[in-house]
Amino acid sequence: MAGQEPENRAKQDREKAGQSAAIRGLLVYAKPHKRQFVGVVGCTIIAIAADLLQPYIVKIAIDDHLMNGSKEFSPLLLLGGLYLLLSLLSLLFSYIQNQLIQIAGQGIVMQLRKDLFRHLSRLSPSFYDRMSSGGLVTHISGDTETVSQFFTQVCLSLVRDGMTLAFILFFMFQLDPVLAGYSLLLLPAIALIAALFRGYMRKTYQLSRSRLSRLIAFTAENLSGMNLVQAFHQEREQVKQFEDRNSSYYEANLREIRTNVLFNRSFDLLGNLSVAFVTWIGGRAVYGEGLEFGVLYAFITYIRQFFQPINSITQQWNTLQAASVSADRIWRLFKTNSELADKGVTTIGQDGDPRRAVGAVRFNDVVFGYTPEEPVLQGISLDIEPGQRIGIVGTTGAGKSSLISLLCRFYDTQRGSVTIDGVDVRQIPLVQLRRAVGLVQQEPYLFSGSIIDNVRLFDSSISPEQVREACRFVGADALVGRLPDGYETLLSEKGSGLSAGERQLISFARIVVFRPSILILDEATANLDSSTEQMVQQALNSVSVGRTTFVIAHRISTVMDADRIIVLRSGRIAESGSHSELMRRGGYYARLYAHSQGEQEEQPAG
Structure with a gap:
């Protein structure tokens, strides 16, 4: 004492x-x-x-x-x-x-x-x-x-x-x-x-x-x-x-x-x-x-x-x-200083416009952990061609969201690098990087404000007509038309009053408006019923055309049509290939798929 x-x-x-x-x-x-x-x-x-x-x-x-x-x-x-x-x-x-x-x-x-x-x-x-x-x-x-x-x-x-x-x-x-x-x-x-x-x-x-x-x-x-x-x-x-x-x-x-x-x-x-x-x-x-x-x-x-x-x-x-x-x-x-030093000086995209980047992504022997003692990703190396649609699957804690967080540069790697069009993301100014990479999350966040402001995120340089075109493109125009004041309808915090699918369509319209060259869908359809998922899937297909797209999913059915599926297990790449290739191998992915099919068969019986 x-x-x-x-x-x-x-x-x-x-x-x-x-x-x-x-x-x-x-x-x-x-x-x-x-x-x-x-x-x-x-x-x-x-x-x-x-x-x-x-x-x-x-x-x-x-x-x-x-x-x-x-x-x-x-x-x-x-x-x-x-x-x-x-x-x-x-x-x-x-x-x-x-x-x-x-x-x-x-x-x-x-x-x-x-x-x-x-x-x-x-x-x-x-x-x-x-x-x-x-x-x-x-x-x-x-x-x-x-x-x-x-x-x-x-x-x-x-x-x-x-x-x-x-x-x-x-x-x-x-x-x-x-x-x-x-x-x-x-x-x-x-x-x-x-x-x-x-x-x-x-x-x-x-x-x-x-x-x-x-x-x-x-x-x-x-x-x-x-x-x-x-x-x-x-x-x-x-x-x-x-x-x-x-x-x-x-x-x-x-x-x-x-x-x-x-x-x-x-x-x-x-x-x-x-x-x-x-x-x-x-x-x-x-x-x-x-x-x-x-x-x-x-x-x-x-x-x-x-x-x-x-x-x-x-x-x-x-x-x-x-x-x-x-x-x-x-x-x-x-x-308190940000742990992400924004000292990037290298621009990407044609004429310095990040929205016109080619969209080639590479993970070079990436090691990352939220604490240095406990790595979540261990030695990840990937080459993604421009315009490819990549599915990322794995059990909870396998490192799916962590992998994407490094691409968005929410965190920095402990070892290795992540590049876009050959440029390390740490060398790209954050404002440019966030314009190049568009993210749609499992729970889309809507702010208090009009439909127009929620689509363009209060960026007045984007005209109301551009917002309407984006909503028509993803199929959200019909739902907006049913609202009392159309595009001027004021939403409450988090968009209460709209269904999960309707909120997700609004988030897809954001992608169309901001035109990123790389699109990330982080469990974007995980909380939707089958009919709503089909509607959102159509919007997803429209939005992802011409863009390098990463689809993170628990449900195998969401990524079956991807150009390549990356299977993560305990922070490492267990397998990689198309759905048919991975099924022929009969490995870890095939077991995940069989397990998901078994769950789907058991649901009606319950």
């Missing part, structure tokens, strides 16, 4: 250093808004001065006019007008100050979100293998919002409340240095209360936030898997678990609220005791004619205002802590 303490302290020091570095890094985003921040400081000075001069105006009215028996009304009217003017100035410049800080803060966070999303979109797929989408959404939404609070709340509080304290002390010493000195005796008590509450408030805040995060995660998980919950009749059990988490958050939230209330009331009590103390000391001085009554009034007003900025600054401690943690998480994302 003794050895763990220095280690824990070192870890905490590293975390604090990382958070401080992250805050400094994010302050770079504040530089373009320095005029707004200068304006905030200027407006704050005017607003605070106008606010704190008001008790001084009342002091003048009391001591110089009311207490000396003056019956002239015009000076009091002038002082009243000045008081009203100061109130309006305080209101006006407070409003401008808040507008400026919000413009700066929201502008900073808007640019931060933009840069963060752009950075995430450039990271390699291996990064997303390690990170959950929910966590990344939290970074983009929750963490950036917390950073926004740092600029709009913490920074504003430090400037406004810090200046307010300084101005109050200045006016108090101007009025009466002795009474101001007595007032400073309260500072140790204030510091003690703040120190006692700060650690406890931080713990209650963190406890509440962590339990809220668990509640949200549990809710999101259950909403996503509600079909499974209902299928196994687990509603009562899940509701019970939700109630447990909800009650836990309820208790933590009440604990946080009680802490805040106790802290605020402690400051209120201290403030009231301070007013009573100043009234007692000052009242005795007034009776002894050592202090003017107007000065005592102003002092009482300033003492009441003295605790507000201290309370506000202390309350911002939790926000500062949360912002530091959020900034650290965001900065770690920014420091």
Whole structure:
């Protein structure tokens, strides 16, 4: 245990250093808004001065006019007008100050979100293998919002409340240095209360936030898997678990609220005791004619205002802590680099157009594994002629999708190379490579938007007429015609409302629109019934004409008409040839085919 303490302290020091570095890094985003921040400081000075001069105006009215028996009304009217003017100035410049800080803060966070999303979109797929989408959404939404609070709340509080304290002390010493000195005796008590509450408030805040995060995660998980919950009749059990988490958050939230209330009331009590103390000391001085009554009034007003900025600054401690943690998480994302270095300089295709590439693909003694210790592909060598249709089959885990991921350059090989038209894919700029290779996956992803935007993927350079032609080419025009608004029909997330076959036809239309020279179909018909598969197969045949096509499939029937079938087994090529050639050999492929036929025969019996 003794050895763990220095280690824990070192870890905490590293975390604090990382958070401080992250805050400094994010302050770079504040530089373009320095005029707004200068304006905030200027407006704050005017607003605070106008606010704190008001008790001084009342002091003048009391001591110089009311207490000396003056019956002239015009000076009091002038002082009243000045008081009203100061109130309006305080209101006006407070409003401008808040507008400026919000413009700066929201502008900073808007640019931060933009840069963060752009950075995430450039990271390699291996990064997303390690990170959950929910966590990344939290970074983009929750963490950036917390950073926004740092600029709009913490920074504003430090400037406004810090200046307010300084101005109050200045006016108090101007009025009466002795009474101001007595007032400073309260500072140790204030510091003690703040120190006692700060650690406890931080713990209650963190406890509440962590339990809220668990509640949200549990809710999101259950909403996503509600079909499974209902299928196994687990509603009562899940509701019970939700109630447990909800009650836990309820208790933590009440604990946080009680802490805040106790802290605020402690400051209120201290403030009231301070007013009573100043009234007692000052009242005795007034009776002894050592202090003017107007000065005592102003002092009482300033003492009441003295605790507000201290309370506000202390309350911002939790926000500062949360912002530091959020900034650290965001900065770690920014420091995460893609494992795929995009340093390609060699173009492919006629006139540098990757869509006009010849489409010759070669795998040269490829070795690859998601971890170096566990290779998934071992010594794969393949030569694919332009325009060939290649079927890739094998059991789960044989390396089918891994092989194609290397061609798309979602990952890089540990040994060997993958070339297109004789050019190593690592030497091709990623933007060109992704234009040359088109991918249709088992679960086609549709975005929230119109049919047109989903086909052209929001690329405005592709005209609506080109989209319609593509849909007609793959046979999707009829289904679009049945939709209420045709091609302008707005789809919800993931294209809910469309069948699996209809979503797949939309993904084929994308291929026609973007015209890649190499087409990859990764289990594109695996989740379709036989009639829908036949419709999609016709579209597939239309799309693959003139393109080098790779078809990954579990079902042998999907690749039987391929020019060549590659049979993978345990990361190696077990066999290669046409369907008839492989069947004549009577090897591994023939056994796979016999097994698939046996499964098909057994299904009707079930």
